[in-house]
Amino acid sequence: MGLLDKLFNPVWYKISKLDANRQRIVAAVLCGYDFCRQNVEMELVAPLESFLKTNHISAVVGPQGLNANLKIQLIDEAIVGLCRCFKRPDPDSINKLSSNIVQYLPEVWGIFVLADINHRLQRNSSEVLDQTHYSKDSDEARTQVLVKWMNVLGVTSPSFITQVNAYGFAIAWERMAQSFIGGMLKGLSRSSSEDILSKAEKLAADIPAHRIGLTKNFIERLATVEE
Numbered sequence: 001m002g003l004l005d006k007l008f009n010p011v012w013y014k015i016s017k018l019d020a021n022r023q024r025i026v027a028a029v030l031c032g033y034d035f036c037r038q039n040v041e042m043e044l045v046a047p048l049e050s051f052l053k054t055n056h057i058s059a060v061v062g063p064q065g066l067n068a069n070l071k072i073q074l075i076d077e078a079i080v081g082l083c084r085c086f087k088r089p090d091p092d093s094i095n096k097l098s099s100n101i102v103q104y105l106p107e108v109w110g111i112f113v114l115a116d117i118n119h120r121l122q123r124n125s126s127e128v129l130d131q132t133h134y135s136k137d138s139d140e141a142r143t144q145v146l147v148k149w150m151n152v153l154g155v156t157s158p159s160f161i162t163q164v165n166a167y168g169f170a171i172a173w174e175r176m177a178q179s180f181i182g183g184m185l186k187g188l189s190r191s192s193s194e195d196i197l198s199k200a201e202k203l204a205a206d207i208p209a210h211r212i213g214l215t216k217n218f219i220e221r222l223a224t225v226e227e
Helices: 003-008 010-015 020-055 068-085 099-121 138-153 160-190 193-205 209-224
Strands: none
Touching: 003 010, 010 020, 010 193, 010 209, 020 068, 020 099, 020 160, 020 193, 020 209, 068 099, 068 138, 068 160, 099 160, 099 209, 138 160
């Protein structure tokens, strides 16, 4: 990579200095975080939005649905809760990816999303998952996320959590908590290095300023880990 790459995509420049396997691990972190956000919106937030509109439960849901900022808040809280209770797959079942990615992925994603929350809401919140109030138990974490969503949406209905779970939230949450990381890593491990690195290079160029340092720290830590 040349001088322009070093100036305009500094994170990717740093990644390019790693060996091929570590490059793939970092690429999986970047692609996986983006993929996780997309799936949380599709599997958890979108059905909730439909439920709210149909049942006229929350005043913040207009004809066009939730506004973008509210959606982001809901997605963030769901990711933090999921990261705490994600079931990690057996490293031996993941081809082409070191066990490091399986072990640390939820923590790294958790640091990313907590940094996003703190930056956007301008508050001093938890910096690591262990300092959040979310449980490692999937059922408890699901309830905690829904309670947080109630606060964000201004919902006071005592039956909200039961109704949302019955609407499909509980099933979607459990599916993601139990198999999402394993399925995603298997998919990434089967993708060609060229494809995953190409996508990660584009994502690296768009990492927000408040998360660049965290990403570089992860890259530096990974560079020193024994394979």
